[in-house]
Amino acid sequence: MAMLPLTAAHKEDFVVLLVPVEDTDTIAQVAEKVAAHTVGVRVASRNAPLRIRCRGQVQPDHLTVAEVGLEPMDFVEVFYDE
Structure with a gap:
């Protein structure tokens, strides 16, 4: 497990x-942390469920931070999936 900082914003904020997130956190867990x-x-x-968009794509909830390939200071946007 490795801790890494992400920059993040909620779409409505x-x-x-x-x-800070763990590389083993799922995308769903990252959304909850934000x-x-x-x-x-x-x-x-x-x-409504929370989703994450990064690098121009909505990421599947079950993937981990490491599987998506997020690196320190990458930007993620959290939004409600309605």
């Missing part, structure tokens, strides 16, 4: 965050 800093703070909670 104006703040870019620095979020949402912990945005949902209920500056973004309204919704009854």
